[in-house]
Amino acid sequence: MLDVGRHPNIELMAYSEVEKVEGKEGDFKVTVRKKARYVDEDKCTGCGACKEKCPTVVSDAFNEGLGDRKAIYSLFAQGIPSTHTIDPDHCRQLNGKKCGVCAKTCQAEAINFDQEDRIVNLDVGAIILATGYDAFDPSRIPEYNYKKIKNVITSLEFERLLSASGPTAGHLDRPSDRAVEAEIADLEKKAKKSRRALDKFEEKYGEGSAEFHEKYRSGSFADDEDRKKWADKYAAHLTVAEPLKTLKKKAEGFGTAKKLAFVQCVGSRDFRFYPFCSSYCCMHSIKEAIIAHEHDSETTSAIYGMDIRAVGKGFEEYKVRGGNQSNITYLRGRVAEITQGPGDNPVVIYEDTRERKVKSEEYDLVVLAIACQPGNGVPRLAEVFGVEVNRFGFFKTGATDPLDTTRPGIFACGCAHGPMDIPESVAQASAAASRAAQVLIASGSNSPQMAA
Amino acid sequence: MSKEILVTGGGIAGIQASLDLAEMGFKVNLVEQSPSIGGKMAQLDKTFPTNDCAI
Numbered sequence: 001m002l003d004v005g006r007h008p009n010i011e012l013m014a015y016s017e018v019e020k021v022e023g024k025e026g027d028f029k030v031t032v033r034k035k036a037r038y039v040d041e042d043k044c045t046g047c048g049a050c051k052e053k054c055p056t057v058v059s060d061a062f063n064e065g066l067g068d069r070k071a072i073y074s075l076f077a078q079g080i081p082s083t084h085t086i087d088p089d090h091c092r093q094l095n096g097k098k099c100g101v102c103a104k105t106c107q108a109e110a111i112n113f114d115q116e117d118r119i120v121n122l123d124v125g126a127i128i129l130a131t132g133y134d135a136f137d138p139s140r141i142p143e144y145n146y147k148k149i150k151n152v153i154t155s156l157e158f159e160r161l162l163s164a165s166g167p168t169a170g171h172l173d174r175p176s177d178r179a180v181e182a183e184i185a186d187l188e189k190k191a192k193k194s195r196r197a198l199d200k201f202e203e204k205y206g207e208g209s210a211e212f213h214e215k216y217r218s219g220s221f222a223d224d225e226d227r228k229k230w231a232d233k234y235a236a237h238l239t240v241a242e243p244l245k246t247l248k249k250k251a252e253g254f255g256t257a258k259k260l261a262f263v264q265c266v267g268s269r270d271f272r273f274y275p276f277c278s279s280y281c282c283m284h285s286i287k288e289a290i291i292a293h294e295h296d297s298e299t300t301s302a303i304y305g306m307d308i309r310a311v312g313k314g315f316e317e318y319k320v321r322g323g324n325q326s327n328i329t330y331l332r333g334r335v336a337e338i339t340q341g342p343g344d345n346p347v348v349i350y351e352d353t354r355e356r357k358v359k360s361e362e363y364d365l366v367v368l369a370i371a372c373q374p375g376n377g378v379p380r381l382a383e384v385f386g387v388e389v390n391r392f393g394f395f396k397t398g399a400t401d402p403l404d405t406t407r408p409g410i411f412a413c414g415c416a417h418g419p420m421d422i423p424e425s426v427a428q429a430s431a432a433a434s435r436a437a438q439v440l441i442a443s444g445s446n447s448p449q450m451a452a
Numbered sequence: 453m454s455k456e457i458l459v460t461g462g463g464i465a466g467i468q469a470s471l472d473l474a475e476m477g478f479k480v481n482l483v484e485q486s487p488s489i490g491g492k493m494a495q496l497d498k499t500f501p502t503n504d505c506a507i
Contacts, residue, residue: 001490004467004482009474014484018460030458032483062495079488122481124458130466132491156495163497287500318501377485381460414465415492422464422499429468436457436469437476 005080014081021385025409026443030122036115038086043110046082050102058090064157067167072102077165125443126409126436129395131381133415136267136371143337144368149346150176151365152338155284158367162291172256172292174365176344180251187244194237201230209234257364258298261348263335264305267371274371280421281369282309286322293326300327304335304350338366372419385410394418403432411435456481463491
């Protein structure tokens, strides 16, 4: 990624969208909209002082909503370009409120609330579509109860939990436990506030609140307005302190998730959604189980699938190694339902097709291997670029020229083209680059021209 | 006749295609919709089968 940012022949336009494509192979006229970041790209040093001070907290999509970011943000720590961006939907200043804290903090004076979208016109000979995919939303499958049962998460959410730079710093904390911890933090804040009010009364009357309240309830100080306030404050404090105590006791038993289940083909190979195989999810789940075991050697994983498709160089060996060295059990059967068990433990109900028996098993955490679906932006892109899509919604390519879209001079590679893993995406990208180079060389220039 | 190329999407495929073409000497315009490049790959902790770091 760093190489892209500093290569003299690459003009990187991040936070931008293609709006119009005219012309033909060898001679396309492209209109690109560079969206306003409200931060000057030439001035921003990416130091991040602005986001430290920004008062607005927003759910972080990069962490799949498992963490928070600020209204001024960088997508992730090592992002290229490192230029920060103001989210216009959440920024206080841009929504008419008084703020501007980031502008005051920024030493480079890079914040510019008046920045507008810019239109850039390009003349290009060939186009490569590498627009990727979107992850399937498993809440479309009612029987898996995603979002209803907290400890049922997606493979991408699990990936963020495993990441050392993720919201849990790489610890496999269960979402239900994290929710309780967030509630504790919230209640502690409230309890601290109400405690301060009680302290004042206690100092004034030289008596503990509990002691006083006992007397108050037995009828003393009936006409004392000030003491009535104290009693009310104490009662309010109890409504916070009591649940806080209960939750803290509950949190004492929290540990990391050790017994994991991976459910394959969530949205793929399913005629209700996508009949195709998403190709990478079997290996993805095995990898996640292996990494989880690397984090904690007591971790055990069960992978539920109709079959495990380990097709690729070194993949089968990886699968076998996972079984032998990383406590992975492969179970053949499609999971029928996931229900809520005791202690926030999800229960997986499935048919073991080897024994022809319906079984159920309780886990700490269930991970759904979600399908690779066409990008949500594909219909708009297909119209802008004037290319056709296939029956699933991926860009249509020929059987004999698998990188060529229906419009000459435009090529598709990676998951924009169909589900594939990283090595295959890389191979296709190199192939698409060659196809694009062929067009340019054939359409006039005998040798590529170095950028000025 | 233009000697430039447009690559749409800055995930692993777009990055690879851009670098290949740039190395060949073509001028590449890489357009990415989000604030930074990396795409889905950047969200991954490690990659199979080598368990290499994704970033």
